[in-house]
Amino acid sequence: MTDSVPYASIESLDHEGRGIAHVEGKVIFIEGALPGEKVTYSVFKKKPSYEMATMKEVVLASFMRVSPKCPHFGVCGGCSLQHLEESAQMAAKQRVLEDDLWHIGKVRAEEILPAIHGEAWGYRQRARISVKDMSRRKGKVLVGFHEKRSSFVVDMHRCEVLPPHISALIEPLGELIGKLSIRERVPQIEIALGQDVNVLVLRILDPLSPADETLLKDFADRHEVQFWTQTKGPDTVHPFYPLDAPALNYTLPEFGITMPFKPTEFTQVNPVINRLLVRRAIGLLDPQPGERIADLFCGLGNFTLPIAHRGAHVVGVEGSAALVARAIANAAYNGLAERTEYRQADLFQATAHSLAALGHFDKMLIDPPRDGAAEVIKALAGRGPRRIVYISCNPSTLARDAALLVHEQGYTLKAAGVANMFPHTAHVESIALFEKQGFAA
Incomplete structure (x- = not known):
């Protein structure tokens, strides 16, 4: 810490959940501060036009402030908004989405969709936690998330966003790894939970x-988990024990779909919100029998199969060969192979020619990673489908792409809203509906 001031008045939150204030003409981003508050703060980074700071004391508290549930909040880098009341978190995320759409994209949605939300605690069914052998200094192995702005691992006892039965394994896992002969060579544990099995990679x-193998097998039996091991890249992930455990899967009951997956394959961390997001996406897309629909960045088929379930023919496009293979297998597993086809393609290199080669589409769903789908949208070249549903994990790239769709491709932004996929974090998941001007639903 390098500086402090008596107090600052917080005006709003930024994209990382930090309070924004203006002091003597400079923007100050203050971790832990909320809109409407007056706080004292301490600066840890100075730049010519802004400063980064942490809150020291609340002089005047916001009515939205609550006591964080987790004892590690403020140290752990996993959550940034536990001090903000849950409905206010969703409102803040909706504001981020609307502000980005206007300030970056110069567009406004005709309708703001109600926020999608669910249980705020114990929701996280996927996580990657770090391991650090601190036997010489602390007499134990630490298992947990990194501290804020640090590579140090938090000395954690529990995690409130993990399911309770997994949170309860944090300290036992540290004790287990501390007994292994290779305790200094286990840097990470990946958690992947399914309907019928809890996997630790x-x-x-x-x-x-x-002796290590015996210890792992005993732990797995006592705590009802399945261990997998990973020695190098994703191709080296293999089940270790027990080998007769059920396969990982998640379900979309509304569509009668079961989705098998491997523990390192991408799935959403919050299965309840994922189900609600799929329901909303299908409602906005409104797939009909006889339609030909594209699902771009389709992954293992999270949206592809519900679209096909409604009777449309779906072309899923994905850059990962492994995910394409998984998507094909999942379509067959759910009896939807005849209504689906998959192509492997790098959509970040999409051109008008490569997109046209996929054929005509009546509608399109786009679910890109954080970098967005700018090249795909440019490649539409005025020949895009009449309706596009865009799922986004980054409101700023959604806003950029919305500008391309509206100002260059002739679409109208009919609706947009957020899904609280990651409660207590500043992560903003959102969904938007675009229609060609003049099209009537």
């Missing part, structure tokens, strides 16, 4: 000894 840099 150990990243190991050296082989397990026979």
Whole structure:
């Protein structure tokens, strides 16, 4: 810490959940501060036009402030908004989306959709937690998330956003790894929970000894988990014990769909919100029998199969060969192979020619990673489908792409809203509906 001032008045929140204030003509971003508050703060980074700071004391508290549930909040880098009341978190995320759409894209949605939300605690069914052997300094191995702005691992006892039965394993996992012969060579544990199995993937840099294997098997039996191991890249992920455990899967009951997946394949961390998001996406897209619909950045078929379930023919496009193979298998598993087809393509290199080669589409769903889908939208070249549903995990790239769709491709932004996929974090998941001007639903 390098500086402090008596107090600052907080005007709003930024995209990372930090309070924004103006002091002597400079913008100050203050971690832990909320709109409407007056706080004292301490600066840890100075730039010519702004400063980064942490809150020291609340002089005047916001009515939206609540006591964080997690004892590690403020140290752990996993959550940034536990001090903000849950409905206010959703309102703040909706404001981020609307502000980005206007300030970046110069567009406004004709309708603001109600926020999609669910249980705010114990929701996270996927996580990657770090491991650090601190035996010499603290007498134990630390298992947890990184501290804020640090590579240090938090000395955690529990995590309130993990399901309770997984949170309860944090300290036992540290004790387990502390007994392994390779405890200094286990940097990470990946958590992947399914309907019928809890998987823990150990990243190991050296082989397990026979004694290590015995310890892992005993832990798995006692805590009802399945261990997988990973020695290098994703191709080296293999089940270790027990080998007869059920396969990982999640379900979309509304569509009668079961989605098998491997523990390192991408799935949403919040299955309840994912179900609600799929329901909204299908409602906005309104697929009909006989329509030909594109699902771009389709992954393992999270939206592809519900669209096909409604009777449309769906072409899923994905850059990862492994995910394409998984999507094909999932379509067959759910009896939807005849209504689906998949192509492997790098959509970040899309051109008018490569997109046209996929054929005509009546409608399109786009679910890109954080970088967005600018090249895809440019490649539409005025020949896009009459309706596009865009799922986004980054409101700023959604806003950029919305500008391309509205100002260059002739679409209208009919509706937009947020889904609280990651409660207590500043992450903004959103969904938007675009229609060609003049099209009547």
